[in-house]
Amino acid sequence: MPIYRYLCQSCKKEVTVLKGINDPDPKCPDCGQPMEKQIPKVQIKGGNSSCSAQSCSGCSGCSSK
Numbered sequence: 001m002p003i004y005r006y007l008c009q010s011c012k013k014e015v016t017v018l019k020g021i022n023d024p025d026p027k028c029p030d031c032g033q034p035m036e037k038q039i040p041k042v043q044i045k046g047g048n049s050s051c052s053a054q055s056c057s058g059c060s061g062c063s064s065k
């Protein structure tokens with residue numbers, strides 16, 4: 001099963017969960033709010049459209065340019 005990262009929009013708690021396709025999205029263990037799935041950063045490739053910094057050395061899109 002793939003591992004997903006989820007961020008709670010309410011209290012900013014971040015968790016990693018092992019989740020099957022048919023499993024429902026997890027709820028925050030702290031406040032019980034629905035959590036939002038985070039897109040893995042490794043999928044950002046060949047572009048810096050997601051980077052808002054003018055001179056960024058921290059993201060793969062900018063440093064590979």
Ligand SMILES: [Zn+2]
Nearest residue numbers: 008011028031
């Ligand atoms: Zn929360």
